[in-house]
Amino acid sequence: MKLKTFNIGGIHPPEHKLSASAAIQDAPLPKVAVVPLSQHLGAPAKVKVKRGEMVKVGTLLAKGEAFISANIHSPVSGKVAKIEPRVDSSGFRRESVVIEVQGDEWNEDIDTSNDIIKDIKLEKKDILQRIHDCGIVGLGGATFPSHVKYMIPEGRSVEFLIINGVECEPYITSDDQLMLEKGEEMMVGIRVMMKAAGVEKAIIGVENNKPKAIEHLRKIADQYQGISVEPLKVQYPQGGEKQLIDALIKRQIPAGKLPSDVGCVVNNVGTAFAIYEAVQKNKPLVERIVTVTGKTVKKPSNFKVRLGTPISDLLPLAECDMENTGKVINGGPMMGKALVALNAAVTKGTSAVLLIKKEESKRVTVQNCIRCGKCMSVCPMGLEPYLLSVIARQGENERCETERIMDCIECGSCVYTCPSGRPLLDNIRLGKANTGFMIRTRGRK
Amino acid sequence: MGLLTVSGSPHIHGGLSVKKLMWGVVIAMVPAMLASFYYFGLGAIKVTLVAVLSSVIFEYVITKFIMKEKPNLMDGSAVITGILLAFNVPSNLPIWIIIIGSLVAIGVAKMSFGGLGKNPFNPALVGRVFLLISFPVQMTSWPVVDKIFPMGLDAVTGPTPLAVVKEGIGNGEKMTDIMNQIPDYTQLFLGQSGGSLGEVSALLLLLGGIYMLYRKIITWHIPLSFLAAVVIFSGIFWLYDPNTYVDPIFHLVTGGMMLGVFFMATDMVTSPMTPKGQLVFGAGVGILTIIIRVWGAYPEGVSFAILLMNAVVPHLNNIFKPERFGEEVSHG
Ligand code: SF4
Ligand code: SF4
Numbered sequence: 031m032k033l034k035t036f037n038i039g040g041i042h043p044p045e046h047k048l049s050a051s052a053a054i055q056d057a058p059l060p061k062v063a064v065v066p067l068s069q070h071l072g073a074p075a076k077v078k079v080k081r082g083e084m085v086k087v088g089t090l091l092a093k094g095e096a097f098i099s100a101n102i103h104s105p106v107s108g109k110v111a112k113i114e115p116r117v118d119s120s121g122f123r124r125e126s127v128v129i130e131v132q133g134d135e136w137n138e139d140i141d142t143s144n145d146i147i148k149d150i151k152l153e154k155k156d157i158l159q160r161i162h163d164c165g166i167v168g169l170g171g172a173t174f175p176s177h178v179k180y181m182i183p184e185g186r187s188v189e190f191l192i193i194n195g196v197e198c199e200p201y202i203t204s205d206d207q208l209m210l211e212k213g214e215e216m217m218v219g220i221r222v223m224m225k226a227a228g229v230e231k232a233i234i235g236v237e238n239n240k241p242k243a244i245e246h247l248r249k250i251a252d253q254y255q256g257i258s259v260e261p262l263k264v265q266y267p268q269g270g271e272k273q274l275i276d277a278l279i280k281r282q283i284p285a286g287k288l289p290s291d292v293g294c295v296v297n298n299v300g301t302a303f304a305i306y307e308a309v310q311k312n313k314p315l316v317e318r319i320v321t322v323t324g325k326t327v328k329k330p331s332n333f334k335v336r337l338g339t340p341i342s343d344l345l346p347l348a349e350c351d352m353e354n355t356g357k358v359i360n361g362g363p364m365m366g367k368a369l370v371a372l373n374a375a376v377t378k379g380t381s382a383v384l385l386i387k388k389e390e391s392k393r394v395t396v397q398n399c400i401r402c403g404k405c406m407s408v409c410p411m412g413l414e415p416y417l418l419s420v421i422a423r424q425g426e427n428e429r430c431e432t433e434r435i436m437d438c439i440e441c442g443s444c445v446y447t448c449p450s451g452r453p454l455l456d457n458i459r460l461g462k463a464n465t466g467f468m469i470r471t472r473g474r475k
Numbered sequence: 476m477g478l479l480t481v482s483g484s485p486h487i488h489g490g491l492s493v494k495k496l497m498w499g500v501v502i503a504m505v506p507a508m509l510a511s512f513y514y515f516g517l518g519a520i521k522v523t524l525v526a527v528l529s530s531v532i533f534e535y536v537i538t539k540f541i542m543k544e545k546p547n548l549m550d551g552s553a554v555i556t557g558i559l560l561a562f563n564v565p566s567n568l569p570i571w572i573i574i575i576g577s578l579v580a581i582g583v584a585k586m587s588f589g590g591l592g593k594n595p596f597n598p599a600l601v602g603r604v605f606l607l608i609s610f611p612v613q614m615t616s617w618p619v620v621d622k623i624f625p626m627g628l629d630a631v632t633g634p635t636p637l638a639v640v641k642e643g644i645g646n647g648e649k650m651t652d653i654m655n656q657i658p659d660y661t662q663l664f665l666g667q668s669g670g671s672l673g674e675v676s677a678l679l680l681l682l683g684g685i686y687m688l689y690r691k692i693i694t695w696h697i698p699l700s701f702l703a704a705v706v707i708f709s710g711i712f713w714l715y716d717p718n719t720y721v722d723p724i725f726h727l728v729t730g731g732m733m734l735g736v737f738f739m740a741t742d743m744v745t746s747p748m749t750p751k752g753q754l755v756f757g758a759g760v761g762i763l764t765i766i767i768r769v770w771g772a773y774p775e776g777v778s779f780a781i782l783l784m785n786a787v788v789p790h791l792n793n794i795f796k797p798e799r800f801g802e803e804v805s806h807g
Contacts, residue, residue, distance in 0.1 A: 038800050043487060121481070200487070272800060282801040357480045368481040384486075391480040394488050397547065398592040402496065403748040412799040414748065434799060442485030449491040450592070456483050 033238055033263035036273040037282075039410040040265040041443045043364070045239055049203045049323045049330035054211055056334050057320075057347060059131055063106045063338030065091060066118045066126045069377040070167040071174045072098030079127065083110045088137035088314050091127050094165065100175040100378075101165035102127075103314040105336040107135040119341070119360040119377060121370040129338070141311040148218050150225060150310070157226045157309055164308035165315045165378075170194055170205075170269060170298030171361060173379040176305065179295055180226045189293040191224050191232040192278060193302055195247075196262065196269040198237060199362025202382040204319040205299050207332045209236070209243040212303050216247075217254045219306030224256060227295045232257045234299070235278050237264045266364060267441040271296045273410055285437050300381075320376055322348040324385030326355045335376050341383050342372040356391025359384040364442045394451035405444035405454060411437045415444035419454040422461025430465040438462060493591070496743075497551030499692045503683035504558050504738065510679050511566070511672035518566035519672050525570050527557030529577035537586045544590075552591055556580050559599035562673025562734055563778070564606065565616065572610055576602040596785045597745045600778045607773075635670040636729050637774040640721055650718050660728055677733040684737030693741040696753035697760075701736050702727070704761025712769065726765065735760070735777035745785045752788075752795035759784045 068074035075092035079085060085104040094100040108131040115123040136142055152160060162177035182188055197205040209216065220232050234251070236244050238261045247259045262268055262277055272283050274296060281292040289296050297305075300319065307313040316337055323330040328349035335344065341360070345352065359366040360380055405415040413434060421429045435458060444454045511519040534553040538546040560576050580602030588594045607614045615638070636657040643653035673680070687693045705726050712720035726732065731739075740746065740760050747756050760780045767776025 038798060041489070043489065276800075284801040285799075287801075355479075357482075357486065359486055363487040364485045366484060366486065368483075368486065369479070370481055372479075386480075386486055390487070393482060394492070397493050397550070398590060400493055400496070400592040400744055401748065402743040404491070406748055406797050409797070410800065412797045414797060416748075437800065440484070446485050446487060446489045447491065449493050449496055451488065451492075453483075455485070459483070 033261060034277050035263035035265045036268060036276040036410060038276075038412045039408045039443060040267070040273075041408050041446055042265055043200050043446060045264070046200045046323075046325075047203050047206070047239070048201065048325075048327070049321050049332055050206060051210075051242070052203070052207070052329075052331050054207055054319060054332045054334050055347075057336070057339060057344060059106060059134060059336060060339040060343055061131055062111070062340075063104075063108075063129045063131055063336065064116050064126050064340065064375040065102060065105065065129065065338040066116065066124045066375065066377060067092045067102060068118075068124050069102065069173065069337070069379065070094070070100040071172060072096060072100070074125065075099055075102045077113060077125070077127065079110050079113075081110055081113060084108070085110060085129060086135045086137050087316055088140050094162075094175065098175055098178055100167050101163060101314070103165055103316055104129060105316040105338045106131045108132040117371045117374055119369060119374040119380060120367055126375070140313045142313075146214055146218065147310040150218070150222055152222075152309055154226055154228065157222055160309050160312075161226070161305060164304075164313065166301065166304050166308055167315070167378050168298055169300035169304060169318060169378065169381070171365065171379055171381055172271075176297065176301060179297065180223070182227065182290055182295075186290055187293070188227050188229050188290055188295055189231065190279060190295075191220065191227050191229045192275060192289070192294050192296040193220055193232060193234040193299055194269055194271075194274055194296060195234050195236040195240075195243065195299040196274060197240070198264075198266045198269040199364055199366075199382075200266075201323045201384050202321050202362050203323070204321045204332055204381050206240050206243050208303055208319050209240070209299055210246055213243075213246050213250050215306045216299055216302045217250050217257060218310060219302035219304075220257055221254055222305055222309045223295070223297060223302060229295070230256050233278050234259045235262050235268070235274050236260070237262050237268060239264045266443065267410055267439065270410065270439050270441060272439070285434060315378060318376070318378065318380065320344065320380055321382040321384075322350070323382060324350075324355070325387045325390075326351040326385045335380075337376055337378060339376045340373040341369065341376060341380075344376070344383060345372070350385055354388055355385045356388035357386040359386065364446070365440065393453075396452060397450040399450055399452055402449060404447045404449065405452075408443045408447045410441060410443060411439060413438060415448075415454045415458065416452070418461060419452065419457040422457045422464070425464065427461070427465045427468045430461045431469065435461050435465050436469070493550045493552070496692055497555055499690050500555050500687065500738070501551055501558065503686045503692070504555075504562070506679040506682055507562070507673060507676055507734075508558060510676040511562070514675050515566035515672060519561075521570070522564060522566055522568060522573060522672060523558065523561040525573045526561040526564075526577055527554055529574045530554070530557035530560065530581050533577055533581040534586065537582055538590065542586065542590065547591075550591065553581060556585070556598045556602075559597075559673070559734075559738060560602050562738075563599060563603040563671050563731065564614065565671055567616065568606075568613055572606060572613055575609075576606045579605045592744050594744060595788065596782055597739055597742050600739060600782050603778055604782065607778075635674070635774065636725075637670075637768065640725070641768075641774040644719065650721070660724055671731065673734040673738075674729075674731055677728045680733035680737055684733070687737065687741070693737070693743075694750065694753065696750050697741050697746060697757040698736045700754040700757030701740055701761045704758040705732070705765060708762050708765045709769075712765075720769065726768065731775060731777040732764075735764070735781055739777070740781050740784075745788060747788050747791040747795065749792070749795045749797050752791040755795065756784050756788065756791055759787070
């Protein structure tokens with residue numbers, strides 16, 4: 031049978047899944063946890079604790095009050111030492127709660143046992159509230175607050191819950207390992223999400239380079255009504271929401287529309303697990319799985335890490351050779367961000383810490399565009415990156431808009447492919463910022 | 476540990492380079508080049524050497540001293556221009572004319588537009604057409620291919636099959652009589668027609684083309700629509716009156732057809748970006764080639780046809796956009 035995949039563009043970079051099948055280990059607690067108030071897409075949360083206050087694991091530190099925002103809980107127990115700006119994994123200084131860790135005391139109402147609770151007691155409305163309260167965001171990297179996804183507008187119905195187990199970025203294995211170790215919990219989580227979205231069908235998309243996870247999930251899925259597992263042809267960026275929906279059910283979201291416009295809600299497998307823990311165990315989002323990997327890492331690993339742990343704490347655990355490392359990335363090699371400070375904290379969106387060898391950390395030499403069209407043929411959104419890059423540089427915002435620059439998902443496929451090493455995405459990002467500004471201010475004249 | 480690099484994503488590169496693409500094209504041209512040495516002897520070697528060397532030198536000098544940039548000779552693009560220019564001229568062309576051809580190709584057609592990737596027209600073709608117009612006599616006295624092994628200087632000259640046919644038809648001769656004056660199609664296809672260096676073996680050019688398709692240096696769109704247009708368009712004439720018009724196969728195996736199809740029309744810098752645009756471009760070149768061969772003043776039309784279509788590439792790029800995600804494509 032021919033494997034499904036998305037229809038436009040795409041590339042297949044070397045997979046380098048060095049940490050595949052490395053069992054998830056608990057990373058030790060940090061001495062000091064740094065918890066930024068903005069770990070999600072949307073408005074920063076409003077801080078609710080004071081300096082000197084004692085907190086437990088699960089204490090609400092900050093409340094997501096805006097429509098698109100998320101609660102933030104203490105990932106450790108101890109004393110709030112400071113509330114001040116700290117450099118985070120995106121390189122910006124952001125207001126953070128700094129906690130001196132003492133012991134490991136959890137809030138009493140959190141079920142910390144290992145029992146799997148399959149019976150879903152909460153009703154739809156309460157599930158949404160719980161997801162909101164527990165500060166769950168998309169753990170695939172976009173960190174979009176999950177409760178917002180399940181607020182389906184009046185009069186619109188959703189048919190499919192799409193679960194993203196694609197993990198199309200090279201190197202990263204955190205989702206793969208989670209599917210293997212926490213498959214059962216994940217299935218319950220998916221049932222919870224199906225209840226929240228009011229759908230009968232859920233499809234888990236997994237790329238075919240994870241045969242063990244596919245087999246494992248298929249075995250358990252039999253016991254859960256309406257959940258199927260679909261192996262997909264390996265192709266980047268299949269983990270993009272739009273590409274995944276296209277691959278699984280052949281529907282393309284029109285520009286500027288949402289998955290719910292084509293009858294879908296999409297969440298990542300890690301999010302499914304987090305929702306399980308939130309709804310069935312009342313556990314807020316205080317830890318996540320982080321892959322530490324790269325060619326200069328002796329023991330590529332998958333860790334369960336408390337949020338707020340400095341990334342620099344994880345490096346020795348995986349025996350990283352920093353001498354030969356030229357770049358450290360928060361996330362995968364295609365869409366991750368290069369770290370400015372190694373002591374930046376692990377946050378809700380940190381799926382991996384990737385070390386790049388010195389020799390590979392510099393970009394290739396830039397030459398003139400030879401109009402080969404390869405950037406265009408790999409673009410999963412059907413754009414013309416060479417053209418967008420030029421008109422973005424020239425500040426032609428109107429033209430950028432009609433050439434659909436805002437559709438760019440910043441997957442980097444164009445830059446990966448360009449034989450002339452052109453910084454297409456740098457220019458396109460600039461163009462998106464300017465064009466987006468133009469569009470937003472247009473109505474206000 | 477030293478300083479860490481901070482740059483925007485993506486952080487890995489696929490490893491494809493201009494150099495790899497360009498040298499891939501050069502490799503694809505080698506078989507046909509060797510065939511030209513075999514059939515035309517020392518003259519061909521001399522022409523090729525001079526064309527390549529002068530192209531590379533002109534590119535170096537112009538980049539360094541006029542544009543004041545760092546020359547990037549090893550990208551191979553000047554070598555391609557040199558070989559293509561050599562492929563487009565007869566083996567007994569005087570050295571100084573070849574050098575003028577390189578100067579026009581590199582200096583005028585390429586560097587004056589800003590160098591690699593910025594030229595609207597195929598540089599080698601501009602060079603060739605310039606020479607054809609400026610030195611019509613030297614450019615059209617073709618050494619005849621000796622069927623055994625002609626190492627040594629070419630003495631005899633004669634017309635190409637295309638020219639024979641054109642003249643024959645012009646004189647009102649019968650098609651069967653004209654055909655008796657030229658080698659049969661198998662010979663033409665394998666490589667025994669008089670003409671420019673690169674016209675000598677359709678087969679080896681086809682092989683080079685297949686190699687480039689395999690290496691994904693070119694896509695099938697331009698070659699296929701080009702060939703299809705030639706066969707269909709010339710086929711219509713031939714079916715209408717086989718006594719006045721030659722059959723499509725003749726068009727395919729003669730002149731610079733294979734050279735144009737695989738090496739010059741497919742030049743990525745001067746051809747459209749999208750598959751649809753490429754199909755239209757290829758078809759346009761095919762039809763124009765036949766129009767020129769049938770009605771034009773020159774027996775060969777491939778070069779002119781390609782240059783004419785080069786001129787409309789920006790429009791084709793505006794008209795034929797790629798298939799956008801989430802939208803049935805609408806063409807403006
Ligand atoms: S980064 Fe944007 S323009 Fe480049 S391939 Fe991805 S979607 Fe297309
Ligand atoms: S891939 Fe690079 S060289 Fe090719 S058209 Fe795009 S920008 Fe130009």
